[in-house]
Amino acid sequence: MLARQRQAVILEEVRRTGAVRVSDLVVRLGVSDMTVRRDLDVLAARGLVEKVYGGATSVVGRSTDEPGFEAKSVRQLPEKEAIAAFAAGLVRPGTAIGLSAGTTTWTLARFLDDIPDLTVVTNSIRIADVLQQSGRTDRTVVLTGGVRTPSDALVGPVAVQALRSLHLDVVFLGVHGMAERSGFTTPNLNESETDRALVDAAGRVVVVADHTKWGTVGISTIAALDEADVLVTDEGLAEPARAVLGEQVGELVLARVPGRGEELA
Numbered sequence: 504m505l506a507r508q509r510q511a512v513i514l515e516e517v518r519r520t521g522a523v524r525v526s527d528l529v530v531r532l533g534v535s536d537m538t539v540r541r542d543l544d545v546l547a548a549r550g551l552v553e554k555v556y557g558g559a560t561s562v563v564g565r566s567t568d569e570p571g572f573e574a575k576s577v578r579q580l581p582e583k584e585a586i587a588a589f590a591a592g593l594v595r596p597g598t599a600i601g602l603s604a605g606t607t608t609w610t611l612a613r614f615l616d617d618i619p620d621l622t623v624v625t626n627s628i629r630i631a632d633v634l635q636q637s638g639r640t641d642r643t644v645v646l647t648g649g650v651r652t653p654s655d656a657l658v659g660p661v662a663v664q665a666l667r668s669l670h671l672d673v674v675f676l677g678v679h680g681m682a683e684r685s686g687f688t689t690p691n692l693n694e695s696e697t698d699r700a701l702v703d704a705a706g707r708v709v710v711v712a713d714h715t716k717w718g719t720v721g722i723s724t725i726a727a728l729d730e731a732d733v734l735v736t737d738e739g740l741a742e743p744a745r746a747v748l749g750e751q752v753g754e755l756v757l758a759r760v761p762g763r764g765e766e767l768a
Contacts, residue, residue, distance in 0.1 A: 604656030605677025680719030
């Protein structure tokens with residue numbers, strides 16, 4: 504198969520599913536890892552895909568564009584794990600916590616297995632599944648109802664109504680973007696309202712978002728920057744953004760990604 508033909512196959516798959524993995528393309532196309540990566544470099548240089556750790560995703564576009572869960576789940580994997588590991592350390596046994604929908608909060612859910620006697624409220628089917636699979640008998644998982652979004656969040660009036668009567672010790676909020684003027688945002692209007700209800704139910708708000716979310720603006724604001732008691736991001740965050748966020752959020756945490764120390768120094 505010629506390079507142009509391979510690239511056409513890759514682009515079609517990205518457009519169909521939102522994301523591709525190098526390992527899957529190696530098998531499908533019958534070529535080497537390096538060949539696939541060169542093809543992705545060509546497509547990325549043409550602005551047709553966005554290269555990520557281990558593969559590529561569709562290009563991020565307008566403020567209302569909402570990638571599916573699979574597309575987002577392969578982006579910034581090391582950063583998300585570092586953020587999730589730190590955030591899990593903020594959870595205390597015997598508390599009631601909220602997890603908004605998203606791939607960073609989904610990663611966080613996988614780090615909660617060793618924490619006993621938790622009540623977890625979420626509007627994410629994916630997160631609820633992860634929490635139930637742990638097999639802990641001392642855990643209560645509450646899944647809100649609602650209408651399902653492309654990112655597998657349950658949103659809308661049913662979800663909002665379920666959250667309005669709750670009082671949670673801490674809410675972990677995943678976001679689509681964050682910026683100085685617009686604050687923490689989402690590309691989905693209904694998800695914004697549901698996430699706002701989670702924030703209102705929280706005694707403490709912890710935002711979990713990797714550095715690439717800075718400067719991205721969704722159509723609707725969930726919360727202002729100063730409403731975050733803690734923002735857990737990673738050391739890839741640029742210095743100007745650190746200065747803005749350091750002044751606005753209650754506490755700015757830069758999680759260190761293993762193996763990235765020299766790169767980020």
